[in-house]
Amino acid sequence: MQDDKTILGTIEPDVAERLVSRREAIRKGASVSTAAMAGLAMASVPVALAALARSTFAQAPASVTDVLNFALMLEIFENEFYKAVLGTSSSAAQNTAFATVRTAAAAVPGAVPALQQIQKHEAAHVAFLLANGATNVLNLDATTFDFTGARGEGEGPFARAKTELAFLLVVAQAAEDTGVRAYKGQAPNLMSSREVLEAALRIHSVEARHAAKIRRMRRATGGPAAVRFSGTIRGGGAAAAGAGNVAPAPPQPVVDALGAIYGGATPESNTSQSGVNITTLPDLPPGASANGPTEAFDEPLTKDEVRAIVQPFFIPTIP
Numbered sequence: 001m002q003d004d005k006t007i008l009g010t011i012e013p014d015v016a017e018r019l020v021s022r023r024e025a026i027r028k029g030a031s032v033s034t035a036a037m038a039g040l041a042m043a044s045v046p047v048a049l050a051a052l053a054r055s056t057f058a059q060a061p062a063s064v065t066d067v068l069n070f071a072l073m074l075e076i077f078e079n080e081f082y083k084a085v086l087g088t089s090s091s092a093a094q095n096t097a098f099a100t101v102r103t104a105a106a107a108v109p110g111a112v113p114a115l116q117q118i119q120k121h122e123a124a125h126v127a128f129l130l131a132n133g134a135t136n137v138l139n140l141d142a143t144t145f146d147f148t149g150a151r152g153e154g155e156g157p158f159a160r161a162k163t164e165l166a167f168l169l170v171v172a173q174a175a176e177d178t179g180v181r182a183y184k185g186q187a188p189n190l191m192s193s194r195e196v197l198e199a200a201l202r203i204h205s206v207e208a209r210h211a212a213k214i215r216r217m218r219r220a221t222g223g224p225a226a227v228r229f230s231g232t233i234r235g236g237g238a239a240a241a242g243a244g245n246v247a248p249a250p251p252q253p254v255v256d257a258l259g260a261i262y263g264g265a266t267p268e269s270n271t272s273q274s275g276v277n278i279t280t281l282p283d284l285p286p287g288a289s290a291n292g293p294t295e296a297f298d299e300p301l302t303k304d305e306v307r308a309i310v311q312p313f314f315i316p317t318i319p
Helices: 002-010 013-027 034-041 045-051 054-058 062-086 091-099 097-105 111-131 165-190 193-221 251-264 303-313
Strands: none
Touching: 013 045, 034 193, 062 091, 062 111, 062 165, 062 193, 091 097, 091 111, 097 111, 097 165, 111 193, 165 193, 165 251, 251 303
16 A cells, blocks of 8 residues: 555645544554545545445435436446557457557557556546445446447447547547536535535546646647637637647537537536626736636536437447
8 A cells, every 4th residue: 555645645634634544543443445445545535535434325315326326327438438448448349449549649658657547547436436326227338338429330420539649639538528517517416415425526526637637648749739628719619629630620520519518508618606707806817817717617517418428429328
């Protein structure tokens, strides 16, 4: 097991104190779930912190359980996607499909280790949710996804992700941002359970860091200078996705999907938070009135919006 400084050095002090205190109890003989121990060993804050409250998860109302099941579905999707990209899927066909783009990623220093770390996080999220009451209601596995976006009917509009690194990273960024906004959209449904809400928001923060890392990877691989999804780049679609480095331009279904992620009912160009127009706040730094406020928030997506976005990648119908 890594030392506390390595594991907890970048966590908020109050959270770190709780986790360290729990580990001291474990060392003195207190019992702990396998999920919690795994989370501490893997330095995974969402898994470790939330697994400490497993008894609360078991008592969660049906509405909370529905959110956990929905979150599990998204985490399995992301985990299987990265496993296919990395060539570690249990499906030989998925591994073979991404062989070309995997070679391209291997030529970029740091790209494969970064993707491997993201995949480990997604696997940890899956393990945690399964250990704490979520159910894989669709029996999802490596064979139940079509990462080209055609639901198993052939080569879909996202097929270029299998061969073009720039296109793959656009898709990965969009997938991570969908997860971020999905968790935020479901947060109000978790208000009845403080522990579950806290766990979900911890996972939300990890997904947000994934999205930030993918953005940095896009810059490092020759992506556009502006890979944000708001500010001066608005209106959804390929422009909002910073997909200008993808040539030829993404097909219309991809543009539509990106538009649904970033230009939905509460688009990324939103400047109002809690009823306050944040562009009018005093003492904003130079330029913030134009771009900063809209870039500072990830707007929520509803369950219906998320379902519509990800359904093309799922062969079974999402309930």
